[in-house]
Amino acid sequence: MKRKGFLGIMLMLLMSFVVIGLTGCDVSNETDELTLMMWDTFQESGIRRMTDIFTEETGISVDIQLVAWDEYWTRLAAGAQGGELPDVFWMHSNEFQRYADNELLLDLTDFINDSELVNLNYFYPDIVELYNFDGRQYAIPKDVDTIALWYNRAIFEAAGVSTPSDDWTWDDMLEAAVLLTDTTNGIYGFAWNIDNAQDGWFNLIHSYGGYIINEDRTRSGYDNPNTIEGMRFIERLLDANVMPSLEVLSENNTTALFQSETIAMTTFGSWMVQAFATNDILLENAGIAMLPTAPNGNRASIYNGLGWAASANGNNTEAAWRLIEFFGSERMQLMQADLGVTMSAIDGASVNWVNSVPEFNLQAHLNMLDYIVMFPYSRNTLVWSRMSQDLLQSVWLGQRPVDEVLLEIAEEMNAILADE
Helix, strand or coil: CCCCCHHHHHHHHHHHHHHHHHHCCCCCCCCCEEEEEECCHHHHHHHHHHHHHHHHHHCCEEEEEECCHHHHHHHHHHHHHCCCCCCEEEECCCCHHHHHHCCCECCCHHHHHHCCCCCHHHECHHHHHHCEECCEECCEECEECCEEEEEEHHHHHHHCCCCCCCCCEHHHHHHHHHHHCEHHHCEECCCCCCCCCCCCHHHHHHHCCCCCECCCCCCECCCCHHHHHHHHHHHHHHHCCCCCCHHHHHHCCHHHHHHCCCECEEEEEHHHHHHHCCCHHHHHHEEEECCCECCCCCCCEEECCCEEEEECCCCCHHHHHHHHHHHHCHHHHHHHHHHCCCEECECCCCCCHHHCCCCCCCHHHHHHHHHEEECCCCCCHHHHHHHHHHHHHHHHCCCCCHHHHHHHHHHHHHHHHHCC
């Protein structure tokens, strides 16, 4: 994907300052208070700094409501049913089409067309399309993410194994994982988050040339020969005994295992950076490399992006739009990356994000933008993704061959997609 030069981004930034200087004062007498709901504690500080600027320039106060991911969608669904959604909130690809189809989200199309601060042409087009429903735009992209290989340098050094390089293949990763595994001392060479395919096997599948769902989102790719070939790597991981048991992985996710130095390697999304920046052990020992390649030389990073959305029936829709417009401006997209909140949703605006936590090699995550593949989604993403994870449990347990399970997943997923 071609990126805009940094000079171009700086020119856009200058333009946004000029526009804000011309328009930012025309609502100085507003007394609206907006509610903003989000789920990531580690982004709160940066988001709050941005909303403080918004309040200072517009007079509109913002009440940030932090709700943990596990409760977020329950709260949002309850608010939708009761007609009391937050004014502004984060939207995710798993849920977007259901909310848009039920007319719960504010249609931003005309606001965007009239805006001098937001230009959707600057954003990653896949994320823009993600939040477009029936030709109308219902959210402004907030960010993008990539997946990379994280590892513990201390464990590698103790085992006398060379740390990952950017030319590693998945076979190289497995070979190193075997050497690093020391079950006597409770150390495993590798682990995957069995509950989150985006930072796990989705990347493996696409590097092998497979796919999860076809481009028009009508058929599953789990029965594709390349998908099956890629997923056979899971059986190789299990046969090599380099991963903790399913019981351990179910009770302790890879985040906890990596922080406790139980696993030497795993794959994480860039959204974990700020959380890990609070861990002194990881600041000292964590390394980051690009994801390995498949035997065909391909590598892939499944990417996604949140969206800024607003309630269609809110009491402050004009003010809610002003906040969303503010977050979607080049000025704030650059600030988000500079503060280390997340990478920017504007193509080329994350150059300073790599310096936000200098202890980590964040350039590896930025480099993975050259290999991004859009996160698979449809109207009922959660239905077929949960089904596939449930069926894959038998693979993780070594009870059924992966080929057989994938064919079953494809059949059930096709039935789900046919009903959408």
